[in-house]
Amino acid sequence: MNVGGTLVAGPAKSGLSGVVSIPGDKSMSHRAIMLAALADGTTEIHGFLPGEDCLATATMFTQMGVTIDWLNDDKTSLRVHGVGLHGLKKPETTLDAGNSGTCVRLMMGVLAGQAFESHITGDASLQARPMQRVADPIRQMGASVTGNDDLLPLTIQGGKLKGIQHISKIASAQVKSCVLLAALFAENETTVSEPRPTRDHTERMLPLFGQPVRVDRNGVIHLLPTGKLTAPNEPVYIPADPSSATFFAVAASLVKHSDITLQRIGMNPLRNGWKRILSDMNGDMCLQHEVLVGQESVADIHVLYRDLHGIAVNPADVPDAIDEFPVLFAAASLSDGVFILSEAEELRVKESDRIAVMAAALQAAGANIEEKPDGVKIIGGKLHGDCTINACGDHRIAMAMAVAAQCAEIEIHIENSASIATSFPDFVPLAQSLGMNIHWADC
Ligand code: S3P
Numbered sequence: 001m002n003v004g005g006t007l008v009a010g011p012a013k014s015g016l017s018g019v020v021s022i023p024g025d026k027s028m029s030h031r032a033i034m035l036a037a038l039a040d041g042t043t044e045i046h047g048f049l050p051g052e053d054c055l056a057t058a059t060m061f062t063q064m065g066v067t068i069d070w071l072n073d074d075k076t077s078l079r080v081h082g083v084g085l086h087g088l089k090k091p092e093t094t095l096d097a098g099n100s101g102t103c104v105r106l107m108m109g110v111l112a113g114q115a116f117e118s119h120i121t122g123d124a125s126l127q128a129r130p131m132q133r134v135a136d137p138i139r140q141m142g143a144s145v146t147g148n149d150d151l152l153p154l155t156i157q158g159g160k161l162k163g164i165q166h167i168s169k170i171a172s173a174q175v176k177s178c179v180l181l182a183a184l185f186a187e188n189e190t191t192v193s194e195p196r197p198t199r200d201h202t203e204r205m206l207p208l209f210g211q212p213v214r215v216d217r218n219g220v221i222h223l224l225p226t227g228k229l230t231a232p233n234e235p236v237y238i239p240a241d242p243s244s245a246t247f248f249a250v251a252a253s254l255v256k257h258s259d260i261t262l263q264r265i266g267m268n269p270l271r272n273g274w275k276r277i278l279s280d281m282n283g284d285m286c287l288q289h290e291v292l293v294g295q296e297s298v299a300d301i302h303v304l305y306r307d308l309h310g311i312a313v314n315p316a317d318v319p320d321a322i323d324e325f326p327v328l329f330a331a332a333s334l335s336d337g338v339f340i341l342s343e344a345e346e347l348r349v350k351e352s353d354r355i356a357v358m359a360a361a362l363q364a365a366g367a368n369i370e371e372k373p374d375g376v377k378i379i380g381g382k383l384h385g386d387c388t389i390n391a392c393g394d395h396r397i398a399m400a401m402a403v404a405a406q407c408a409e410i411e412i413h414i415e416n417s418a419s420i421a422t423s424f425p426d427f428v429p430l431a432q433s434l435g436m437n438i439h440w441a442d443c
Helices: 026-038 052-063 101-112 132-141 173-183 201-209 242-254 273-280 325-333 345-349 354-365 395-405 418-422 427-434
Strands: 007-009 017-021 039-046 067-070 077-083 117-121 144-146 154-157 165-167 190-193 221-223 259-266 284-293 296-304 338-341 368-372 375-379 385-390 410-415 438-440
Touching: 007 395, 017 427, 026 039, 026 052, 026 077, 026 101, 026 173, 026 201, 052 067, 052 101, 052 418, 101 117, 101 132, 101 154, 101 173, 132 144, 132 173, 173 190, 173 201, 173 221, 242 259, 242 273, 242 296, 242 325, 242 395, 242 427, 273 284, 273 325, 325 338, 325 354, 325 368, 325 375, 325 395, 345 354, 354 368, 354 375, 354 385, 354 395, 395 410, 395 418, 395 427, 427 438
Parallel strands: 017 259, 165 190, 385 410
Antiparallel strands: 007 410, 007 438, 039 077, 067 077, 117 154, 144 154, 190 221, 259 296, 284 296, 338 375, 368 375
16 A cells, blocks of 8 residues: 655635646556557557556556557557467566556456466555455356455466356446456357446447447447457547546535636546536536547536535446545535435445545544445535544545645645555646645655
């Protein structure tokens, strides 16, 4: 776990203003590098997120013999020299996913198809997160996965796989994508169904690499493996990450007189639950310049300050906003009325228990928030701030509390915030450029 690093945040001195470019989408950056590495030919990727999580995925492939040329110093453009579906080499050391659930769970799908034994682990936070949800389906396909209680570190012995009909009990894009990646190595068709639709970046990106994916009228995903992936002729462009954009959209909605524009944000409908929720809370967001980039649409989002109010979140929106709830809790704490979230128990097994950790942090800052087993009830009001809270090494808790602090009466110290480097290394300078009051304690 990325421990240490104290942020000092808030209160904002004036409204936020400006136009910012947000870094690339984390989910898509992982997938782009994985498919490019497994393809025949060379793939150019632009808009890659150079956060620790995606760099962990890149490192795993270089450990397995894939050459990656970084095309610029900030590591947002790269060329991946794919080795083909069966070209990876046995890594000499244990693969380390760091803090990244997406890296480890999707890579388990890739490793399930390899005819060698590999060892995979992660940091203390990741070692506590459930892996049985991915270990079970890839075992069913024919891989062997061993480790204590299906927690990291795990050993995977892959090989020839058979297709399965996977009916997932959890709405999880990581589980779905793990199975679809393993399905590339199977001898027959695999299908995946999920209780509620989740982000579909894997399904959208695979056809760019020549592997069709069909979704039937019941929402069941079918993958009949073609036996190879082919590097696309065109570069892969990754949109800006909507999960990162949400921090600034919420901050601008909360701080009086704010007027900001967030550029080229991914508009995938299975990712913009946060926008529906914030709009239902009376947020003022307007889309501009919407265009299609590859298989995904992007748009600029113009956000103005508005008085927000609480809502009862529609459980159907939960998977589409799963990563945005910490900052939406911050918004709800500073809104009028009551905010209720239920059927969101998955928040308890993220980089931290995001229900418990956010409840403790917001309570310390003065919020009226009640934990439920599967969500929260928040009675909006004011935050006095003037406290030190623990982000518990969870990047989204650190950034959510930095946003909340902009409207607190007195600054908040947010300990164990260094993990923002996993998904949004430039968060602090970009926040400062918009006028947020934030700095590192030792700077
Ligand atoms: C992700 C899926 C979600 C999300 C995570 C990224 C992905 O996790 O929380 O940040 O890229 O597939 P779950 O699949 O566990 O819901």
